[in-house]
Amino acid sequence: MVTTPSLSIRRQVRGYLRFPEITTIDTAGCADGGCYCESNRINILVRLETQNPVAALLHLELRGILQESQTRGVLEAPGIMTDIRTKLPAAKEPTTEAFLAGAGPALADLCTACGACFEACPMADHIGLRKADPHSTTDGLRKLARGEVAPAETISWVSACAKSGLCVAACPQQSAGLNAMLLVRIAKQHAINDTRQISVKPDPTAFPRVKTYAQLQLSDEELDAWL
Amino acid sequence: MALEKDRVTFWFGCNMLRHAEMIRLSILLLERVGYDVNAAGGPSYCCGTAHDHQPHGASNMAGRTVTRFNEAAENEGRGTVVTWCPSCHMHMSDIMAPGNATSFDIAHITELLAASADRLAPLLTVPVKRRVLLHRHLGFATHVAVNDRVAALLREIPGLELVDGPASPGHMCSSLAPIPGALGAAVRAAWDAAVEHHCDTVCTIFHSCHREMVALDGTDNVRVRNWVQLIAEAMGIDASDAYLAWRKGAAPDVAAIEKAGPSRYQALVEPELRKPSPTLSAGRIPG
Numbered sequence: 001m002v003t004t005p006s007l008s009i010r011r012q013v014r015g016y017l018r019f020p021e022i023t024t025i026d027t028a029g030c031a032d033g034g035c036y037c038e039s040n041r042i043n044i045l046v047r048l049e050t051q052n053p054v055a056a057l058l059h060l061e062l063r064g065i066l067q068e069s070q071t072r073g074v075l076e077a078p079g080i081m082t083d084i085r086t087k088l089p090a091a092k093e094p095t096t097e098a099f100l101a102g103a104g105p106a107l108a109d110l111c112t113a114c115g116a117c118f119e120a121c122p123m124a125d126h127i128g129l130r131k132a133d134p135h136s137t138t139d140g141l142r143k144l145a146r147g148e149v150a151p152a153e154t155i156s157w158v159s160a161c162a163k164s165g166l167c168v169a170a171c172p173q174q175s176a177g178l179n180a181m182l183l184v185r186i187a188k189q190h191a192i193n194d195t196r197q198i199s200v201k202p203d204p205t206a207f208p209r210v211k212t213y214a215q216l217q218l219s220d221e222e223l224d225a226w227l
Numbered sequence: 228m229a230l231e232k233d234r235v236t237f238w239f240g241c242n243m244l245r246h247a248e249m250i251r252l253s254i255l256l257l258e259r260v261g262y263d264v265n266a267a268g269g270p271s272y273c274c275g276t277a278h279d280h281q282p283h284g285a286s287n288m289a290g291r292t293v294t295r296f297n298e299a300a301e302n303e304g305r306g307t308v309v310t311w312c313p314s315c316h317m318h319m320s321d322i323m324a325p326g327n328a329t330s331f332d333i334a335h336i337t338e339l340l341a342a343s344a345d346r347l348a349p350l351l352t353v354p355v356k357r358r359v360l361l362h363r364h365l366g367f368a369t370h371v372a373v374n375d376r377v378a379a380l381l382r383e384i385p386g387l388e389l390v391d392g393p394a395s396p397g398h399m400c401s402s403l404a405p406i407p408g409a410l411g412a413a414v415r416a417a418w419d420a421a422v423e424h425h426c427d428t429v430c431t432i433f434h435s436c437h438r439e440m441v442a443l444d445g446t447d448n449v450r451v452r453n454w455v456q457l458i459a460e461a462m463g464i465d466a467s468d469a470y471l472a473w474r475k476g477a478a479p480d481v482a483a484i485e486k487a488g489p490s491r492y493q494a495l496v497e498p499e500l501r502k503p504s505p506t507l508s509a510g511r512i513p514g
Contacts, residue, residue, distance in 0.1 A: 085307055085332035086370075088324035096275070096326030097286035103325070122365065122396040126409045160406050162397030163317065165369035181369065182321050189279045200280040207270040209495040210244040214269060215487035216479050216496070217247035217469060226239075226250075227269035 104186040108145035110178040113138045117180040120170035123160040129153060144187035147194045155197045158188040233261055234305045236296060237336070239268040240312030242401075243434045245470050252455040252466065253311060253336055259350055259462075260343035265305060267295070276318040286326065289318070293327040300331040308333045313367040313398045313433060320370060337376035337432075337454075344383060351461035354386030357428040357450075359457065360421040361391055362436055364413075366398025377432050377454045384461040390424045392417045401435035404505075411505040414439055422447050430454055441471040442504035473500050 093099040115134020124130045129137075132153040140154025167180035174180070191198040214227060237257060239250050250266060257264045272292050275285030299305040308331050310316040319333055340347060359381065363374045374394070381389050395413035396403065403409040417440070421429045431437040431453045444451040456466035473479065484492045 085334040086320065087332050088320060088329045090324075091328040092325045094326070095286045096289045096322050097282050099326035100282065100286075100322065123406065123409070126396070126406050126412075162366065162402035162406065162409070163314075164365040164396045165367065165398065166365060168369045179321065185279075185321075189282060192280050193282060202280055205495055206277070207241070207273075208491065209499070210241050210269065212487045212491045212495045214244040214247075216483045216492070217244075222247075222266075226266045227271055 100186055100189065103182065104145040104147070104190060107178055107183040107186065108142040110173050110176050111138065111142050111145075111180075111183060112173060113142055114172060116170045116172060117141075117167035117184070118157065120166040121157070121161075122164050122166065123162055124157065127156055127160045129156055129160075132157070141183060141187050144190045144195065145183055147190050149195045149197065150187070150191065154187070155191055158184050158191060159198055161185065161188060234263045234303065235265075235307045235309045235339075236299050236305045236331075237264050237266045237309045238272060238296070238311070238315060239266060240310075240315045240434075241268065241270055241273055242438075243311055244269055245438060246434050246453075246468075248467055248469065249434065249437075249453055249455050252459050252464070255464070256340060256347070256455060256458060257309065257336065260340060260346040262309075262339070264309075265299065265303070267299075274315045274318040274323060276314045276322075289323040290327055293323055293329055297328075297330045306331050309339060310335050311434070313370070313373070314402075317367065317370055317398070335371040335373060335376070337373050337380065338371060341376040341379050344379065347380070347458075348383045351384050351458065353461050353463045355384050355457060355460045356386045357452075357457070358388040358424075358426045359390065359428045359430045359452075360417065360424060360426040361389060361430050362417040362432065362440065363392055363394045364397050364399055364432075364436075365394045366396070366402070373432060377430075381430065381454060381457060384457060387457065387461075390420075390426055392420050392429070399433040399435045400439045400505075410439065414443070414505050418443060418447070418449070421449050428452055428457075430457060438470070438474075439505055441468070441474045444471055444475060 091099075093102060113135050115138050118124065118132075118134040118137050124132070136151060137153045137157055140150030141158065144150045144154060144158065161181075161184050163181060165181055167184065168174060171178055171180040188198065192200050214223060218226070235257065237250075237254055239253065243250055250268070254264050254266055272295065273288045274292060275288035278285035278288065296305075296308050308319070310319070310333055313335075316333060316335055323329075361374070361378060361381065367373050374391075378389060378391070381387055393416045395416060396409065397413070400410055400413060403413055417429060420426075426449060428450045429440055429443075429452075431440050431451065434453075437451070437453050440451045443449070451471065452460075452466075452468075456468065459466040469479070478484075479487075479492075487496075
């Protein structure tokens, strides 16, 4: 039973939940707490914690057990956001290189090439790609993520990714574990390094430049301690 | 001595090194609300996000950085890495951590400060009489509600009027730079909105936006400030901005150039400081 909102909400992106009239919630309804529960419908992204009453409340709402009108505002209660650290995911591989190598095909398998991510992307307008076919463009995304050659529209699109992130919530496979922005990112990496459909001009001056700015402004003590 | 749970590493990234005052102000703000802060950044703490063309090298960079943060967590009790840069934050969350065992959590600086508003607000005693347009981007909301957090912090400042600016694509201005016209359009949209809403200040959230906006400082009687600078003003703290001054024609003092190396300064820094603003590149001539 819940009497006090807990403080273990790991992240709240947006959302307005109200909880004035509910005083007790059976947390047994959230027995599988610890999952990662998201909802486009009420625009919330919350990492649920086991036996966390607020998370349980959200989970119940997200599952339709409670109505949004019953939960609106709870996250804005005083003290509710005191623990806002994000617990990082456990390592799946020993290196990022190994993780990315496996993640591409895995994410591609989840993708249905429905085109929702492409349609949500604001960059399509900037690159004159709005009239491209969303299905074939996102099918190319799957191909790239598996290391296969993709059509020109897909290449143009992934090249222009600016990490607006609207694709993440637009993806109907999000709840199945598909991070659309990560899929685009990995697809772009394959287009650079495997299919060679994107050429990158590395900037060898980037690090020397920021080091020069550091030398211009930081004290010797700051240079020693920070860099 | 802060409690161990309040010992943090402030990971400011690589490109924030252009804005040393903003690093110092960030540290100061975290300290004022009770955190014990060690700062870390620059190439030796690179996340690797800008190195998609060299996956093995980027992987090594990520591994090295995670190892250093793990050591800070295990040896110094700094179990939280406080991020500034949205690229670093997302890369840590989405790519670095799944490929490296981590013994720390992360939190964005705006989240920590917004959660500490009860400790921060009493320090904001100096009215900041500005009408401020907040320059926002769509991205990073997948990870942190940064626009809302900064707006909440700015609303704690006495005297400050806040106007929400248009939300531009991307997670910060630098992400738009490779797409022809996109960066100029984003900067122009924010600037035009500031003028339209009779704002006297455009507030940037991230360093790369600040880098682009400061070239326009003073145009249309609109100034450019970062959110940490506005909070510092409300605390009565000097919030000078060397990068802004340099971008507008001033030069670093001779001793600083000597320390950095005159040839490196001329080759690496001066061209950036003298480039036209993206808005000018996009064809608009500011009044």
